[in-house]
Amino acid sequence: MNIIVCLKQTFDTEAKIQINSSGGIDSTGVNLVINPYDEFAVEEALKLKEAFGGTVTLVCMGREKAQEALRTALAMGCDQAVLICDPALVNADEWVVAEVLAKAVGQLPFDLILTGRIAVDDGSGQVAVRLAEALHIPSVSSILKLEAEDGKATVTREIDGGTELIEVSLPAVFTAQKGLNIPRYPTMLGIMKAKKKELKVLTLTDLDMAVETAVPKMKCLSCSLPKPRTGGKKLDYQPSEAAKELARLLREEAKVI
Amino acid sequence: MLEGLVTEDIKPEGIYVILESAGMEIRKVSLELLSKCREIADLSGEVLTAVIAGKETERFAQKAAAYGADRVILLEDDRLALYTTGAYTSVLNRLIRKENPKAVILGNTAVGKDLAPRLAQRLGTGMASDCTGMEWDERYFIKFSRPVYGGKAFLEAVSDAYPIMATIRPNTFALGVEDDNRSAEVIRESTEIDGEDLRAIVKDIAMTVSQRPELIEADIIISGGRGMKGPENYQILEACADVIGAAVGASRAAVDAGWIEQKFQVGQTGKTVSPTLYIACGISGAIQHLAGMGSSKVIVAINKDPDANIFNLADYGIVGDLFEIVPLLTEEFRKL
Numbered sequence A: 001m002n003i004i005v006c007l008k009q010t011f012d013t014e015a016k017i018q019i020n021s022s023g024g025i026d027s028t029g030v031n032l033v034i035n036p037y038d039e040f041a042v043e044e045a046l047k048l049k050e051a052f053g054g055t056v057t058l059v060c061m062g063r064e065k066a067q068e069a070l071r072t073a074l075a076m077g078c079d080q081a082v083l084i085c086d087p088a089l090v091n092a093d094e095w096v097v098a099e100v101l102a103k104a105v106g107q108l109p110f111d112l113i114l115t116g117r118i119a120v121d122d123g124s125g126q127v128a129v130r131l132a133e134a135l136h137i138p139s140v141s142s143i144l145k146l147e148a149e150d151g152k153a154t155v156t157r158e159i160d161g162g163t164e165l166i167e168v169s170l171p172a173v174f175t176a177q178k179g180l181n182i183p184r185y186p187t188m189l190g191i192m193k194a195k196k197k198e199l200k201v202l203t204l205t206d207l208d209m210a211v212e213t214a215v216p217k218m219k220c221l222s223c224s225l226p227k228p229r230t231g232g233k234k235l236d237y238q239p240s241e242a243a244k245e246l247a248r249l250l251r252e253e254a255k256v257i
Numbered sequence B: 001m002l003e004g005l006v007t008e009d010i011k012p013e014g015i016y017v018i019l020e021s022a023g024m025e026i027r028k029v030s031l032e033l034l035s036k037c038r039e040i041a042d043l044s045g046e047v048l049t050a051v052i053a054g055k056e057t058e059r060f061a062q063k064a065a066a067y068g069a070d071r072v073i074l075l076e077d078d079r080l081a082l083y084t085t086g087a088y089t090s091v092l093n094r095l096i097r098k099e100n101p102k103a104v105i106l107g108n109t110a111v112g113k114d115l116a117p118r119l120a121q122r123l124g125t126g127m128a129s130d131c132t133g134m135e136w137d138e139r140y141f142i143k144f145s146r147p148v149y150g151g152k153a154f155l156e157a158v159s160d161a162y163p164i165m166a167t168i169r170p171n172t173f174a175l176g177v178e179d180d181n182r183s184a185e186v187i188r189e190s191t192e193i194d195g196e197d198l199r200a201i202v203k204d205i206a207m208t209v210s211q212r213p214e215l216i217e218a219d220i221i222i223s224g225g226r227g228m229k230g231p232e233n234y235q236i237l238e239a240c241a242d243v244i245g246a247a248v249g250a251s252r253a254a255v256d257a258g259w260i261e262q263k264f265q266v267g268q269t270g271k272t273v274s275p276t277l278y279i280a281c282g283i284s285g286a287i288q289h290l291a292g293m294g295s296s297k298v299i300v301a302i303n304k305d306p307d308a309n310i311f312n313l314a315d316y317g318i319v320g321d322l323f324e325i326v327p328l329l330t331e332e333f334r335k336l
Helices: A036-052 A064-076 A094-105 A129-133 A188-194 A239-252 B026-044 B058-066 B085-099 B112-123 B231-244 B250-257 B286-291 B322-335
Strands: A005-006 A010-013 A032-034 A056-061 A079-083 A112-118 A138-147 A151-161 A162-169 A173-178 A199-202 A216-222 B015-017 B046-052 B073-074 B103-106 B129-132 B133-137 B140-150 B153-159 B164-168 B184-189 B200-207 B220-224 B247-250 B277-281 B298-303 B315-321
Touching: A005 A036, A005 A064, A005 A094, A010 A064, A032 A036, A032 A064, A032 A151, A036 A056, A036 A064, A036 A112, A036 A138, A036 A173, A056 A064, A056 A094, A056 B220, A064 A079, A064 A188, A094 A129, A094 B298, A112 A129, A129 A138, A129 B112, A138 B085, A151 A173, A151 B112, A173 B133, A199 B085, A216 B231, A216 B315, A239 B298, A239 B315, A239 B322, B015 B026, B015 B085, B015 B247, B026 B046, B026 B103, B026 B133, B026 B164, B046 B085, B073 B085, B085 B112, B103 B112, B103 B153, B112 B129, B112 B164, B112 B184, B112 B220, B129 B153, B153 B164, B220 B231, B231 B247, B231 B322, B247 B250, B298 B322
Parallel strands: A005 A056, A005 A112, A056 A079, A079 A199, A112 A173, A138 A173, B015 B046, B015 B103, B046 B073, B073 B184, B103 B164, B129 B164, B220 B247, B220 B277, B277 B298, B298 B315
Antiparallel strands: A010 A032, A138 A151, A151 A162, A162 B200, A216 B153, B133 B140, B140 B153
């Protein structure tokens, strides 16, 4: 079974966000990691490979630095990686990313594509579904369980207030939700092996895509930090008094109960 | 590759809200969107259309009118009774191409998150996800505000392509006044669904039986973290939740410890919520947790540790043992 994992390098979730002098998000000194949800996708792909054989190929659009994330995933056991890195993609929106990934994925043989349900940086959760559309194949979002067989997969996905069991024809795109599995750590041997694995870096030209086809539909006008919240009242009373006072304040002052 | 819908001879018109139903009711988030889009329609002079896909959709039409829709389009088909990506995308794509709206708005729900990007890609347009702000703008028609890095920053986003699409986070906009004297033009549109659209089949749905509101739509959430000490103690929160009609949530620490299911996790790698009231019990306030609940209107913290970070942003804080405080608080709520 040939599996593609779409992976993104993101800020560590611990990262404190600051705005730089040009009004964008400041990445100075921020620790970069594999998007946490993409780790579930990598793990699931490796499990499928262990069960059925085949290859796991990583496809990523990002900056040069994203090679680090790809090397980590290769060290977990993936076979090869493709990084699409082009200055023309700096302001790419989800539409552009999906078109670019579809082009890259289209050059590879695959039975299914796995990725995280959302990237913790932009939080948009669009690219995987758009990629499936660009490839004209089905997709199932937010999966908690995956059973694949020849030409078909049965998946459990999270919906609001419950779960849904879905049967879908392959090839298809699946987005991983937390709970799907527990990602493994790269081993020392894996890290050594990963150094020798193929990591191709491609530009838009390598994908036969003209820069003009990568024009975003959405644009960002500005970036801001939320108004900092400040601590309010501390209710320094005996427990029963504190509970009584809190209930009163929530009703009379905050008017939320 | 599909082109956007903007052409010189056909001008996009109108605001469309794709409604979602849960059982016999239109979901609250859909009504919130109708209320807000009514405002934008009045400011911009656009017509507001509600679209409902499914089975026996007519029963929702009057409610949509009462919350502001000028027109209600019903996409009625047995094969739309349950949501599937393929069939819904297909019928909505046809409708939107025919009607050529200026904006298409959905809720950021499980359905919205799955449907909107697929539809946007098929229409060759952009989309703003999980918005927490949406305002009429003379230049861009609608300006969206959306959280990034789990709410640690916000972007102001606009679209250069039509239709302008977005999903909006539940609880972002207040419900308007339901006006039963309002009426809307009800239009039945034909649906075409082919085999290609039905490559994913829903075999079964398992809903959690709960009297409590859905976490992402709840007005009040009471959440427990590491301080809960074990799975059995969530009963304390549940008892309180039942008195005030709250949903129960959890921090990552509690989920990772296996005390409560992952679907209850609030935070950067869980659900993002924006209730009116968020009661954090035994939660220290890690940056990832704050990312998921920082937009709550009022925050209450109950924690033994006086130095816990959560007190730095809570509107009301009690330093104390949650096992003592929460039951007392439940009693006080019961008296209200």
